[in-house]
Amino acid sequence: MPLGRTLLSTARHWSTASQLRARNNAMAALATLAQRRAEREDVESFLAQLQAQLPTRLPAVLPLSTLRSAGAPSDTGTEAPPSREADRADRAARSS
Structure with missing residues (x-):
């Protein structure tokens, strides 16, 4: 077959x-x-x-009963950790 016919085909x-x-x-796309x-x-x-299973509004603070049932220590008989100023004052009183 001549080149012209191949090119034309x-x-x-x-x-x-x-x-x-x-x-x-x-089709692939x-x-x-x-x-x-x-x-x-x-x-979706x-x-x-x-989202339907979640409560519509979460409480601002968890009830204490929830914390106790989760194993958190109760607040009776425990003190808050000392503040930095109280800790400094305590150290200053001991050093003098």
């Missing part, structure tokens, strides 16, 4: 081959986007269910 089939590649690329959309909808659904 390639030029004629180029548009068809190019369109097939473009169509295949579009469509499948990827559909999968991402499904995953996003699953996450999960977060909506999680």
Whole structure:
């Protein structure tokens, strides 16, 4: 086959081959986007269910009974740790 006919045949089939590649690329992109959309909808659904299970408003301070049931020490008979000024004053009194 002469070079002229081969070149002409390639030029004629180029548009068809190019369109097939473009169509295949579009189908692959469509499948990827559909999968991402499904995953996003699953996450949105999960977060909506999680939000529905949470209380609408959290208390500003936890009740003492909650702290005691969690194993925290009770506040009876315990003192707050000394402040820095009280600690300095105590050290100064001992050193003099």
